[in-house]
Amino acid sequence: MADSYDFRSFERxxxxxxxxxxxxxxxxxxxxxxxxxxxxxxxxxxxLHIGHAKNYTLGDAVARMHRMMGYEVLHPIGWDAFGLxxxxxAIDRNVDPAVWTTESILKMRRQIRLMGTSYDWSREIATxxxxxxxxxxxxxxxxxxRGLAYKREAPVNWCPRDRTVLANEQVEDGRCWRxxxxxxxxxxxxxxxxxxxxxxRLLDDLATLPGWPERTKTMQRNWIGRSEGVxxxxxxxxxxxxxxxxxTRVDTVxxxxxxxxxxxxxxxxxxxxIVSPExxxxxxxxxxxxxxxxxxxxxxxxxxxxxxxxxxxxHPLSHERVPIWVTNYVLADYGSGAVMGVPAHDxxxxxxxxxxxxxxxxxxxxxxxxGTEAFTEPYVDDGKLIASGDFSGMSSARAREAIGERMHAMxxxxxxxxxxxxxxxxxxxRYWGTPIPIVYCExxxxxxxxxxxxxxxxxxxxxxxxxxSPLASxxxxxxTTCPKCGGPARRETDTxxxxxxxxxxxxxYLSPHDxxxxxxxxxASHWMNVDQxxxxxxxxxxxxxxxxxxxxxxxxxxxVTGRDEPFEHLFHQGLVLRDGDKMSKSRGNVVxxxxxxxxxxxxxxxxxxxxxxxxxxxSNWTDDGISGRVRLLNRIWRACLSGRHPELVAGPRATxxxxxxxxxxxxRAVHLVAxxxxxxxxxxxxxxxxxxxxxxxxxxxxxxxxxxxxRSEAMTYAVNALPVLVAPFAPHIAEELWARMGHAxxxxxxxxxxxxxxxxxxxxxxLVVQVNGKVRARxxxxxxxxxDVAMALATADSNVRAHIEGKEIRKRVYVTDKLLNLxxx
RNA sequence: GCCCAGAUGGCGGAAUUGGUAGACGCGCUGGUUUCAGGUAUCAGUGGUGGCAACACCGUGGGGGUUCGAGUCCCUUUCUGGGCACCA
Numbered sequence: 001m002a003d004s005y006d007f008r009s010f011e012r013x014x015x016x017x018x019x020x021x022x023x024x025x026x027x028x029x030x031x032x033x034x035x036x037x038x039x040x041x042x043x044x045x046x047x048l049h050i051g052h053a054k055n056y057t058l059g060d061a062v063a064r065m066h067r068m069m070g071y072e073v074l075h076p077i078g079w080d081a082f083g084l085x086x087x088x089x090a091i092d093r094n095v096d097p098a099v100w101t102t103e104s105i106l107k108m109r110r111q112i113r114l115m116g117t118s119y120d121w122s123r124e125i126a127t128x129x130x131x132x133x134x135x136x137x138x139x140x141x142x143x144x145x146r147g148l149a150y151k152r153e154a155p156v157n158w159c160p161r162d163r164t165v166l167a168n169e170q171v172e173d174g175r176c177w178r179x180x181x182x183x184x185x186x187x188x189x190x191x192x193x194x195x196x197x198x199x200x201r202l203l204d205d206l207a208t209l210p211g212w213p214e215r216t217k218t219m220q221r222n223w224i225g226r227s228e229g230v231x232x233x234x235x236x237x238x239x240x241x242x243x244x245x246x247x248t249r250v251d252t253v254x255x256x257x258x259x260x261x262x263x264x265x266x267x268x269x270x271x272x273x274i275v276s277p278e279x280x281x282x283x284x285x286x287x288x289x290x291x292x293x294x295x296x297x298x299x300x301x302x303x304x305x306x307x308x309x310x311x312x313x314x315h316p317l318s319h320e321r322v323p324i325w326v327t328n329y330v331l332a333d334y335g336s337g338a339v340m341g342v343p344a345h346d347x348x349x350x351x352x353x354x355x356x357x358x359x360x361x362x363x364x365x366x367x368x369x370x371g372t373e374a375f376t377e378p379y380v381d382d383g384k385l386i387a388s389g390d391f392s393g394m395s396s397a398r399a400r401e402a403i404g405e406r407m408h409a410m411x412x413x414x415x416x417x418x419x420x421x422x423x424x425x426x427x428x429x430r431y432w433g434t435p436i437p438i439v440y441c442e443x444x445x446x447x448x449x450x451x452x453x454x455x456x457x458x459x460x461x462x463x464x465x466x467x468x469s470p471l472a473s474x475x476x477x478x479x480t481t482c483p484k485c486g487g488p489a490r491r492e493t494d495t496x497x498x499x500x501x502x503x504x505x506x507x508x509y510l511s512p513h514d515x516x517x518x519x520x521x522x523x524a525s526h527w528m529n530v531d532q533x534x535x536x537x538x539x540x541x542x543x544x545x546x547x548x549x550x551x552x553x554x555x556x557x558x559x560v561t562g563r564d565e566p567f568e569h570l571f572h573q574g575l576v577l578r579d580g581d582k583m584s585k586s587r588g589n590v591v592x593x594x595x596x597x598x599x600x601x602x603x604x605x606x607x608x609x610x611x612x613x614x615x616x617x618x619s620n621w622t623d624d625g626i627s628g629r630v631r632l633l634n635r636i637w638r639a640c641l642s643g644r645h646p647e648l649v650a651g652p653r654a655t656x657x658x659x660x661x662x663x664x665x666x667x668r669a670v671h672l673v674a675x676x677x678x679x680x681x682x683x684x685x686x687x688x689x690x691x692x693x694x695x696x697x698x699x700x701x702x703x704x705x706x707x708x709x710x711r712s713e714a715m716t717y718a719v720n721a722l723p724v725l726v727a728p729f730a731p732h733i734a735e736e737l738w739a740r741m742g743h744a745x746x747x748x749x750x751x752x753x754x755x756x757x758x759x760x761x762x763x764x765x766x767l768v769v770q771v772n773g774k775v776r777a778r779x780x781x782x783x784x785x786x787x788d789v790a791m792a793l794a795t796a797d798s799n800v801r802a803h804i805e806g807k808e809i810r811k812r813v814y815v816t817d818k819l820l821n822l823x824x825x
Numbered sequence: 826g827c828c829c830a831g832a833u834g835g836c837g838g839a840a841u842u843g844g845u846a847g848a849c850g851c852g853c854u855g856g857u858u859u860c861a862g863g864u865a866u867c868a869g870u871g872g873u874g875g876c877a878a879c880a881c882c883g884u885g886g887g888g889g890u891u892c893g894a895g896u897c898c899c900u901u902u903c904u905g906g907g908c909a910c911c912a
Contacts, residue, residue, distance in 0.1 A: 005864080173909090215829055215907080222828075222908060229912085247912060260912090304910080334911045341912095347826095348910055420911055537906085600864095611850075612837060618905085620837070627864075628850050634864055690839070693849035700849090768845045773893045775845060799879080813892050819844055823892050 005637035007601030011732045015116055023746055024067075024118040026074040028523060035071035036527050037063040038506055040535025040543075041078045044126075045085065046104035048111035049583060050591040050621055051576045054609045058573055059534045060117045061610060061688055064728035065681040067118070068752040074527055075118055076509040078125035079105050082133075083498045084162060084178060087432040096461040097432040101128055111593050116602050116731050118748070123509045127501040128432075132508065134455030135518035136500055137437040139550075141448045144438075148194045148553065149426075151438075151446070155264065155333065156425055158186040163468075164429040165190055167497060168422050169223075169542045185291070191436055191494065192423040195549045199224055199419045201564075202548055211569030211684065216540050223541040225420025230404045231336065232413025234259060234313035234322065236267065238274050243267050243313055243324070246335035246418055249345065250407075251399035254388035255363040257353065258341040259313050259324045260306065262332035263287035268309070271324070275310040282307050283326055290328055304329045304352040316412050317389060317403075327352065335418050343378065350378040363388050364396060424546065426497040431470040433495030434458070441482035441489040450483050456491070469493035502543050503550040506530055506566060524560045530567045532684070537572035544570070569684050574618040576609075583621075591621050603730035604630045610688045610729055632696060633733055636726060639702040640719050640737045653720070655759055656713040662705060663714035667759050669698040670718050673725045675755040688729060695726060723747050768819040769794040771803040787814040794820050 018024065039059040042052065063075035081101050090097040105126060112119070125132055143149040157166040159176040165188060170177045195202075203224045206217045229248035236243060243259060261268055263286060272280035286307050306327035313322045329348060330339050343353035344362040353360055362375050364383040382396035391399045407413040427436070435456045437449035449456055459477045471477055471493040482489040510523035529551075547566055555564035575582075578589045596605045607629040613619035655671075658664035676691040702718055709715060720741065727734035727747045738747035762783065767790055769777040777797040781790065791812070794800050804824050811823035 218829065219907060225911065227911070245912080249912080329910050329912095331911065339912045346912070348912075351910090418911075540907085614838085617831095617838095622837085622851080624851055624863095625837075630864060632850085689837090690849085693839075696849050766845070770844085770893070773891090778845065811892060813844090815844060819893090821844085821892055 005634045005733070007603060007633075007732065010736045011116065011597075011602050012114075014732050014735050015113060018118070018746070018748070019113075019121065021746070022122075023748055024073075024075065024120050025122055026076075026120050027072055028526065030072035032070060032072040034074065034527055035063075035066040035532075036074045036506075036530045037066060037532045038074075038076065038509075038530045038534070040533070040539070041080045041125075041127075041502065041505055042108065043080045043083065043085070044101055044104035044108050046107050047590075048108055048593045049576075050593065050596065050605075050609070051583070052112075053115060053593050053596075053605065054576050054615070054619065055534060055536070055573050056112060056115060056117050057606045057609045058571075058615045058686060058688075060115075060606075061728045062532055062534065062681065062686060063118055064731065064748065065677060065752065067748065068724075068728060068750060069678070069681070070751060074123075074509070075120060076123045076125075077112065077117075077119040077121070078123075078505060078509065079108075079127065080498065080502055080505075081105065081126045081128035082433045082495075082501055084164075084430060084432070087430060090432075098128065098460065101126075101432075114597055114602065115593065115606070118731070123512045125505065125508050125512050127498070127505065130455045130457055131513075131515070133434040133458075133501070135504075135508070136434040136496060137449065137454050137456055138451060138518060139504065140496070140500070141437060141451065142557070143193060143553070144448050148197065149191060150194065151189060151191050153187060153189040154192075155185050156188050156190055157183045158188070159183055162430070165425055165427060167425045167499070167542075169424075169545070190425055190427040191438075191492075192425050193549075195424045195546070196419060196421055198549050198552055199226065199421050201552055202421075202545065205548075205552075205565060208563075209565060209568075209570075212567075213570060213572060216537070216544070216570060216572070219540045220545055223421060223545065226417060227419075228415070228417050230400070230407065230413055231416035232316065232407045234316060234340075236271075236324070237312045237314060237321070239267075239270060239311070241267055241270055242412075243338050244336040244413075245338050245340045246416055247340055249342070249396075249400075250403045251382075251385060251388075251391075251394075251396040252342045252345040252363055253315075253340065253403060254318060254385075254391070255342040255344045255361045256315060256322055256340045257343060257359045257361055259322055259338060260327040260330045260341050260349070260352065261324065261338040262330040263290055263326050263328070264332040265326075265330075265337045267338070268326055271309050271311050279308075279310040283309060286326060304348065304355060306352065306356060308356075316407065316410065323358070325352075325356070333422065334420070344375065345378055345380055347378055347380065361387070367395070424497075424549075426500055427494040428497055429469045430495055431458075433498060434500065435471065435477075436492045436494050436496055438492040439480055439482065439489045440492070441485060441487060443487055444482055444484045444489075447482065447484055447489075453483065458495075469495070471495070499543055499546050503546045504554070506547075507554070507560070519559075521559060521561075525562065528560055529563055529565060532569045532571065533567040534571045534573060571616070571684065571686065573615050574613065576619050576621055578621045596626070600626050600630055601633070601732075603733050604633055607632065607692060607730050611692045612689070614685075614687045614689055632692075632699065633730065635699045635703060636695075636722060636730075636733060637737070639699050640722055641740060655756060656717050658714055659712065660709065661763075662709040663712050664763075666701055666705065666709065666712075666714045666718050668762070669694075669701045670721045670725070670753065671755040671759045673698050674753040675760065677725070677728070678752065678755065692729060695729075698722070698725070721753055724750050724753060728752075765817045767793065767817075769797065769800050770819060770821040771800065772823055773821060776800050776803050783817055785816075787812070787820075790814060790820050794822070 039056060063073050067073045086097045086101045090100045140149055157171050159166055159181055161179050161181040162176060166176060171183050174183055175181060176183055203221060203226055206220060227248050229246055230250040231244055231246045233242035233244040268283060272283060306325045309324045309326055311324045313324055315322050341349045343350040343360040345364055363386055364379060365386055366383050385391050385394050385399050391402055404415055435458055437456045439447050439449060441447060459474050478490050478493060480489050480491050507519040507524055510527050511520040514520055551566040552564045554560045578591055581589060583590045604626055608626040611629060612625060655667055658667050673694040676694045680687050680691055723734040723738040724747060734747050764780055765783050767779045767781045768775055769779060777800045779793050779797060781793055804822060807824040809822050810825050813821040
């Protein structure tokens with residue numbers, strides 16, 4: 001007598017059994033082809049919500065599918081454990097961030113295990129452990145040795161609330177990405193990584209990543225923002241300095257009516273010496289008024305302001321005098337911090353010029369223009385040059401070449417490329433992160449900590465609510481000896497941006513306990529690159545760009561062999577909403593994993609998350625929705641153990657021959673599930689919602705079978721196939737049923753069913769008969785009927801006859817096994 | 826403002842290269858079973874008309890290509906996401 005489906009009686013015990021038997025452990029020495037399936041490592045916030053669950057369920061299904069497809073799968077997990085939330089929570093509660101983090105990890109680890117995920121826990125890592133972050137330091141020193149890590153004073157983004165600097169990528173809409181506070185500009189001496197050295201490769205190699213979503217690649221391209229143009233310089237009247245400008249539109253150079261420079265431009269200061277004291281004072285006041293503004297106020301929200309310096313530059317081609325203005329709309333840190341003002345052909349210059357009464361000189365007209373049209377608005381397209389000296393009459397494209405060459409010949413400029421991408425600012429004035437392994441010696445200067453002295457241990461519990469690096473207040477940490485001369489020295493007190501940690505963690509999984517190197521070269525060459533990476537879209541220009549940069553550096557050093565892209569296929573899963581709203585603690589509408597698992601079971605939760613929506617879409621959690629999946633699990637249970645199959649023994653793995661049409665239909669339903677699952681996996685679409693719908697259909701067919709079919713070999717086959725088909729999505733019920741059928745080994749070690757075309761084929765099709773494109777009949781016919789036979793069948797149908805009666809058939813369209821369309825008039 | 830993605834029943838969503846629109850599920854309606862059943866079971870369920878057979882309409886709106894359009898082209902509206910003085 002079969003009992004009813006009771007997930008509580010077996011879900012937990014199977015999880016323990018899998019862990020004990022180590023069936024998900026990845027074997028470095030396996031002869032099977034490797035598959036590296038990785039989920040973005042979670043930040044240990046302490047509570048797993050259904051959004052995490054969606055991500056891990058998808059990643060787990062992908063990993064399990066590949067295991068059952070015969071791959072040796074590496075599916076690791078770890079903790080992105082450094083960072084501000086832990087530090088802030090720790091300050092609020094007056095506990096050690098390490099303690100808070102450890103507790104959070106404990107809670108989340110339990111919940112992730114509870115989901116029946118097939119992670120290889122023997123490779124678990126946490127980035128806050130010295131065994132991990134010592135390699136951050138080691139890698140930093142390697143970058144430092146190559147000049148790719150450097151310290152310099154620069155205007156940087158400062159979050160006054162988090163009291164630390166931020167990378168450009170961490171400023172969204174002029175606000176801190178974490179707390180939303182308006183970001184300020186400050187001049188500080190900070191550590192940078194020279195990601196700009198890799199700008200071209202980071203841009204160009206996106207073309208080698210067909211497995212990445214197009215929008216992600218587009219966003220990275222925009223972020224890198226490569227633009228090609230000409231850089232050239234203007235002489236300044238009465239000053240032995242030149243002002244360099246960058247432009248993509250050198251063809252408009254004869255339209256320059258002013259020069260616009262950023263207030264921070266070094267020439268601005270030099271000019272104060274040659275202009276009147278009143279002008280110099282005005283410039284200083286203007287610069288000061290901008291300095292107090294946030295970056296957001298300074299850019300998109302403000303009108304274009306500026307003041308005339310009183311000085312003039314000399315146009316290098318026309319030799320005319322051009323007034324120099326200090327403006328708020330020129331960015332100090334893009335290009336050269338100075339812009340040639342061409343109001344006739346640039347919207348921004350036009351705005352500025354009309355506001356400040358500067359002249360407008362038109363030098364490009366539409367190719368079809370007579371040249372006599374009145375000027376009404378800036379003409380920003382390419383066209384034909386006028387009033388441009390020798391270059392008049394040329395097309396914009398030709399003029400760009402010719403003028404660039406002329407400038408090059410005059411030795412005042414030439415072709416140039418600019419990037420929007422800036423170097424990555426990694427210093428943080430916070431405690432809970434990796435100490436930057438640098439010491440400052442009074443005699444020897446700035447030095448890297450020798451490898452033998454790594455790790456530089458983060459001292460326990462140094463929390464400070466004030467400004468500046470918390471580590472600076474710990475004398476035992478700061479005071480050290482110089483590794484070179486042995487004299488007194490001070491340690492760097494900034495810590496690293498946690499995105500440093502996550503830029504290479506996928507390599508640490510390969511040899512997580514290695515204390516000689518961050519990873520073993522042989523393991524890296526075997527497992528890399530990551531075949532499938534799954535995680536949220538919010539990291540598009542942060543983590544995913546930094547990781548690519550690091551990996552290219554590693555490949556350049558020869559530390560990993562092969563391709564210099566770390567992630568072959570990338571998948572962004574969508575969010576989970578609750579009844580259309582974002583889940584949040586303040587709303588009180590968070591769906592927890594614990595409650596859901598307790599109430600409906602883990603398998604039901606997993607099936608629901610995979611089934612509601614294609615994985616990349618936003619899914620909506622409703623309490624009703626999951627009941628359909630609970631019902632399916634009940635039906636699967638009964639379809640296998642209903643007592644209609646008295647002998648629950650391991651059945652045939654080979655597809656039996658089908659007798660009746662019903663038996664054939666059953667076998668076909670089995671193979672349709674397999675086909676869907678494999679297609680979705682191999683195409684990297686992962687629309688398992690469609691696969692699960694096929695499982696519904698299979699179970700419907702099994703349940704609806706008549707007595708004869710029920711006793712057939714086809715049914716025995718279907719009963720034995722069902723746990724295998726379901727295993728990647730609902731692993732617990734699959735294992736329980738499999739065991740009850742008498743199989744000794746885990747269902748998760750089985751190979752997936754390979755669909756067979758002959759089983760999928762149907763004998764009979766529904767022939768659609770259309771008259772003038774409208775369906776008039778659906779006729780059952782054997783596969784492969786000829787057009788003549790189809791025609792005979794169609795004309796025998798009374799409804800079709802009624803529509804063609806007395807009319808001439810002008811055209812006939814026949815699609816074999818699909819449709820016949822009769823065009824009548 | 827610019828770039829990208831999308832819009833299909835009451836709801837979530839299916840639909841190889843253009844070829845049966847609405848698979849599968851939720852919800853709903855009615856029946857069965859049960860002392861009972863928020864997890865049983867059977868049937869129905871895009872709209873309008875009709876007892877029915879059927880007919881007409883129908884994939885955000887408008888236009889086009891085609892024997893045939895959710896799918897391709899043009900245009901437009903709305904929604905979501907990204908970028909936003911980058912010279």
